Amino acid sequence: MNENSLTPLDLSPEFLEAAQASKAWPFEEARKLVKRIEKRGSDKPVLFETGYGPSGLPHIGTFGEVARTTMVRTAFRLLTEDKIPTRLLCFSDDMDGMRKIPDSVPDKSFLEPHLHKPLSAVPNPFGGDYDSFGAHNNAMLRRFLDTFKFDYEFASATEYYKSGRFDEILLRAAEKFDAIMQVMLPTLGEERQATYSPFLPISPKTGRVLYVPMKDVNAKEGTVTFTDEDGEDITLPVTGGNVKLQWKPDFGARWAALGVDFEMFGKDHGPNMGVYDRICQVMGGIPPEHFVYELFLDDKGEKISKSKGNGLTIDEWLTYAPTESLALYMFQKPKSAKKLYFDVIPKAVDEYYTFLQKYADMPAMQKLGNPVWHIHSGNIPNVEMPVPFAMLLNLVSASNAVNKDVLWAFISRYAPGETAETNPELDRLVGYAIRYFEDFVKPTKSFKTPDxxxxxxxxxxxxxxxxxxxxxxxxxxxxxxxxxxxxxxxxxxxxxxxxxxxxxxxxxxxxxxxxxxxxxxxxxxxxxxxxxxxxxxxxxxxxxxxxxxxx
Missing domain, CATH: 1.10.10 (Arc Repressor Mutant, subunit A)
Structure with a gap:
């Protein structure tokens, strides 16, 4: 668990009343969750979960899932007067087999011998202190979540499987094998039905995740028997990290094992949501509340993919803009497909500071609809921004500034009393403007000859x-x-x-x-x-x- 903590909320009567009627989407989702807790009882913390597939470096969509879930969590806290404990679990599926080599790695040939091994068993192609590809990508995600001060717990599928934390649910999966197959087989083509198994054994000889049919599932012994890659029949216990579950059964089984109350996912998971839910029920669990969001698109209108490395990475956005602008982009219209590329950054930056400056003068109802309440979990900073980001970009363009001092000479004349020391937030924006201009505006500048x-x-x-x-x-x-x-x-x-x-x-x-x-x-x-x-x-x-x- 990281060292961040939940910020205190304003629980004044006007905010509590406004929360009940707010039409902001996090409150609409949180109200569904309140009804769920009324049915199941509040004797244990409410568990929010997000999933991460570390097959590639974390992209902004991954961050967006955590940010948006945090927004629903904060809305739930206000609706319940912060009396019910909550947890946010960021779960990494790092035991999945590496089915293809991402384009983003420096040397693809280095990873070729390790195809189909669990991501946590694939060597780290980036070097450094992390012993596997999965561990490196997990660290990249955690680094950003910590930078943004999310309150969360991190979970590794490899650790949960190998430590025995999933043993009980895996034994139950062996017991409910036939029922799971009845859910899964109708969703598969005829050829896939003949070889499908919800269990994926890890070959003790090659270390690969095997997609093979089970020759026997012994619920009493808690074992599975399959044919290994060399043709030999092998029997393994389902516990202790010897097998993992296919991704659809894994969703539902994890929900049942952990008692997940809320999880959101992208539109590409929408058609499978019913399958996840039925598996969870087969395993004796209650499916969580869901929120399906639209996918982000790159500059060509294609879905952003971790393996392709298209679109923006977390680090790329933060090179040119503050984290709050990214969180704003995540808040706005989550059920609409949006282009996520460099040219959306300036507008997001200026919109964030506009919302921030309007917040203080709003009544409670409008404050709860203002994105900054959700971005900052109700703890709104006091920031003055006398010069918009778009204006700074034009100032860089006109002045050919290559350092902050040049821009501050103009700013201080325009807004007397403003300096880098008195307004560090503006100084931060000045640095972003110079970098953004140099990389994206300057190369495309084309002066028109006047007629x-x-x-x-x-x-x-x-x-x-x-x-x-x-x-x-x-x-x-x-x-x-x-x-x-x-x-x-x-x-x-x-x-x-x-x-x-x-x-x-x-x-x-x-x-x-x-x-x-x-x-x-x-x-x-x-x-x-x-x-x-x-x-x-x-x-x-x-x-x-x-x-x-x-x-």
Whole structure:
């Protein structure tokens, strides 16, 4: 068990009342769990479980499962006034056989001799202190969960099987062998039915996980007999880590063995949910409450896979953005498929800080619908963020900043009193902005060459900016920028109305400004950017653009 602990909750009457009516999805799931506990009694802790298959390095979907389960757990705690103990068990299926070699390993040939061995018996291809591939990947998961300060217990399937913690359920599986087969066989094709067994023995000769039929299952002795890879019949006890269960029976058996009350999983498990439940019931357990979430997609719209290594890893997101932005992405619309790639990061960052700044002024009901309550388990930090992340990215772009000092010179002028020391959260964001710009924005920058209409518009804008006081705020500057475009037909939007009743200004004008001056297609409110970057500095950009010196 890690050293993190549950944060205390605000149990004031207004929060308790709001919790009962909140429509935020974690509360909707937690209310189902409350009804379950009312039926089964609260004499033991409520067990939340998440599963992890360490066949590849942990990806963000794995983290999302723990984060989302924690959100339901926190909602349950508030609904029950935090009077019923809860546990979160992160279970790693590290006894599964390695059926293929992941693309993410440095040397595939190193692992080829170990195909089909349990992941916890496959040598570690990454080097370091961990003695197996499974142990290394487990450690990568735990490192991040600890960094995020989740309160959880970690469990290894290998340890549970070998230590005897699953012996009782395995003996019961031998006893209920025929009943398990009756559940499983209708879900299989004719060819697979002929060879299927819920037990997967570990060959004592090769160490491989064997997918072979059982020649005999002796419930009284607690043994199985099968033909090993060399053709010899072998009899092994089902206990002590000599066999493991196929993945579908393993789900249901684990639920029954541990008394799991809640587990969520991805849409790809949805069709098998009924099978898991029936196995659990055959084993004498009560299936847990479920929550099925949609899968994450990479930049090509394909499902993220640990073995392929597509999409984002945990470390990659944290290189460019704070953990809270990732948690926000997990909170939002969990039943909708979402693209999970680098270009979603800036929006997630700015949305997180927007929700955070609005929280304090909300009534209790709205607070429980605000994502930050769920992200921080009700313990909301006090953070001021005077400059949005998207604005920082544009500031890096315009100033060609390669270190924090350059950006802080602009920020301190824009927001007097703000420094790296007085606002470490903003300083952290400055570092993220520089890294994100260098890796994803800078390589794609493409400055547009102004045509005659654009040259005249830029010259007009330069003159209007020159007429403004040096300390003009973003709103005043924005009005000046809009005034330039109102008289230019190309930039007029007849669906909008200007202050004089004429046409409004099209977004094409602002898109042009970003393409001309920053080499990007879009950005935040341009007047606010000019206020941050500086009027004189923006005029210098305009001059370079007109002289053909940008890019």
């Amino acid at each position: 005659e209409v654009e040259r005249q518009a830029l010259a007009d804008l330069d003159g209007r900016l020159a007429a403004l006081p040096a300390d003009a705020d973003g709103a005043v500057i924005q009005d000046a920028i809009l005034d330039v475009a109102r008289s230019i037909e190309r930039y007029q939007d007849t669906k909008k109305k200007g202050p004089d009743g004429g046409p409004g200004v099209s977004v094409v004008w602002f898109s042009s400004l970003y393409q001309l001056l920053l080499g990007q297609e879009r950005g935040p409110r341009f007047g606010s950017f000019v206020a941050l970057y500086g009027i004189d500095e923006t005029r210098a950009l305009i001059a370079k653009c007109l002289e053909g010196k940008l890019g």
